[in-house]
Amino acid sequence: MILIVDDRPENILPLKKILELHDFAVDTAESGEEALKKILKSAYSVIILDVQMPEMDGFEVANAISGFSKARDTSIIFLSAVNTEKKFITRGYTTGGIDYLTKPVDPDILALKVKTLHRLYMQQQELRSAQESLRREIDIRRQAQEQLAGQVQELQVILASLPEMAFTVTPDGRLEYVNEHWFRYAVDSTHLPVTHGDDNLRTDLDKALACGTEFTREVRLRDLSTGEYRYHLLRLLPIRQQQLVSRWIGTFTDIHPQKQAAELLEQEVALRTRELRLNNAELERTNHELQQFTWVVSHDLKEPLRKIQILNDHIREKFLKDNNEAVSYLERAIRSSARMARLIDDLLAYSQLSAPEVFKRTDLNALLAELLLDFDERIRQLGAVVTVDHIPALDTIPGRIRQVFQNLISNALKFVRPNVPPVIRISAERIATKAIDGEPDANGSFCRITVRDNGIGFDEKFLDRIFILFQRLHSQTSYEGTGIGLAIAKKNMDKHQGLISAQSRPGEGATFLLVLPLTQTPPTHPN
Template identity: 30%
Template sequence: MILIVDDSPENIISLQKVLEKNDFEVDTALSGEEALKKILKKSYVLIILDVQMPGMDGFEVAEAISGYSKAKETAIIFLSAATANVKLITRGYSSGGLDYISKPVDMNILLLKVKTFYRIYEQSRALNEMQQSLREEIEFRKEAERKKDEFISIASHELKTPMTSIKGYIQLLERSLDKDDKETIRKRLHKVQNQIEKLNILIADLLDISKIESGKLKFNKKYFSFNNLLEHIIEIMQQSNPHVKILKKGNFEAQIYGDEMRLEQVIINFITNAIKYGPDGEEIHITTEMRGDEIYFSVRDFGIGMSEEHQKKIFEKFYRIEETSERFQGLGIGLYICQEIIERHHGKIGANSVPSEGSEFYFQIPAHPKKEA
């Protein structure tokens, strides 16, 4: 938009007609004071500013504009009925003007200059947008590189931990074999098996993340009993974690349509996290219920909880809560994979938590979605 500032209505009308005829959007002001009020509220590409006005003259207006962060880059063309002497022209440029035209105005010259300023403005805006886009892209590459390096470091550490444990237990097993201590052998074999299972989960997560990135994470959807699946998972998790009481609330006897194995993966992740992050808690509450046409499932623990800031980021790839990363192992990809699985079931996933009071992770999926293509 162009702002014409002149104390003569006749001058404004003639300039406005020419500019609007050439498809420029025009605003007007009859004094410097009125112009400044408008400049505070609106953005202008160009200001055509009369020098000689009662009250604030054009130079004073230009100097005031240069102090506005919003308008200091706006181009200014000065108009003056006075003879264009060097002193006047110098003051015009020093007060922020980019060009100077004497009255009476040659409309053709003015129009050419306006078009030139507009072209420069458009090119400048395009260049700024390109630079901003490039800066954002560079920052995204830097962040991606940082996350990649961090992930490699974490993955190396997490994979090394069970491997070191397995190696140690095998050495202990060799000593127990020499003593023919069957009970100790049995216990240590069980510990080796636990470490192998941890290793298996880590490798499975790494494979899943790779498949998600390449768009090759496959789903095998069919009708199955959600309740039977849940009872089976709870039985296994309870046996593995006898110190925690897993309480189930609600029931869903009907069959649902989905990938049983993938949904099992999400449920196990929720329960495993609840046990991990609520180590001092004695109970975990599991809820299943119908909400309209959707099945709602949640796992609630009474452990360490997390802040609202962490809740917003917890499903991001590689995100780990800094305060707990040393205390609790993990790659920071389990919940990201869960989110992908639930979204592929046309559902939603989320978390509610209060620090020191525990967390509730939930998902909702359609029980009977429309047939997929």
């Protein structure tokens, strides 16, 4: 803004019009006192000041302005129509004027001078603004440097108190600080610790510094006092300021005891693994011998039982026809020998379940149709109704899965209610998970097969017992059996990586639930 100071309005008006034509903002004052008040409130780039004014002339106003910090960059142009002598011009310059013009003034010359001085004023303001900004930046940097120096000092105190080797590295890879533990493995503070010949520490450090990322590795350092190489864990962390790495902080942690313990543990594990392999081989050999022994013993036990049964039959037919009491005792002996034969057969079947066999894709509907032919006479005698819904094809060991259904159907035809024809239904659905209560899923990987009957049922508090070898819930006189059938079914289901369970209430029948994978995955064994 331009300020025109003159005690005569008729002199102010033409000057104001000239400057406004050149796009200057113009303010006016009609006395020295008014001008000083305005200068205290506003900043002016140029003041056009009349020399002859009553009460306070232009020179006195200029002297007063020179004491104002707000106007230190303001240029003063004196105007005079009377005081044109050299002494007045000289006084104008000595009181702070930039120029001294006499009236009449050439408008174009005045406009050019004002433009030049206004531009100079604006440049000075920009310079002062830049200087102030630079000063603030210097202050901020100085404060940051002081803060950083304090943090470095605090960091060094912390590193010095650590019970392990600690150090800092400059961005260009030079060691900046090391604590006292450093000198146990390094000759001085400018060299890295002495490492084992196989541990190329310098190369690894250079790669880490180049990448600017955290670095961790094990390294063997030589204890300068004993010459022993000890395992240490090196960890190097970058410290960043404004996205740039300002320094690195590193530590060497002694892990020698842990490393030795780990090596001993590995040796112990390797030893135990070898022992386990030997034991497994011995167990397999023993198991094979046991199977052979079971087969031989079973065969040898069955042979005299057959002879006992035959001889008892001959005695009953030839010598005891008229002795009812003797016949009763003999029949009891025959029944006992028959149970013994069934028990031997079941034990033989159970012992053979551990033998490895191959899984095959099996049509369970065809398998069940064939199996039901074996029960055809029993079904006809009881007037039983057996329904088999569609079951998807599964990977099974056909002989083993046949045993499962054979035992379940046999039980359903055995444990029947008096005068109630058995009703047996076998159904299946695909489920999502290997769980007895898995959610149905048309694309599931498992199949849940349900075998439901309307027999005598049982109390579910005995559920855990029915799949255990030789466990029976009913007396031998009430229902025949050896108590092995469901144990065989359970072991066969385990061999198929499946599940078996049951739901029942006394007098309301029983429901056996089988869960099998559609596709068998061969089990993995450790080498």
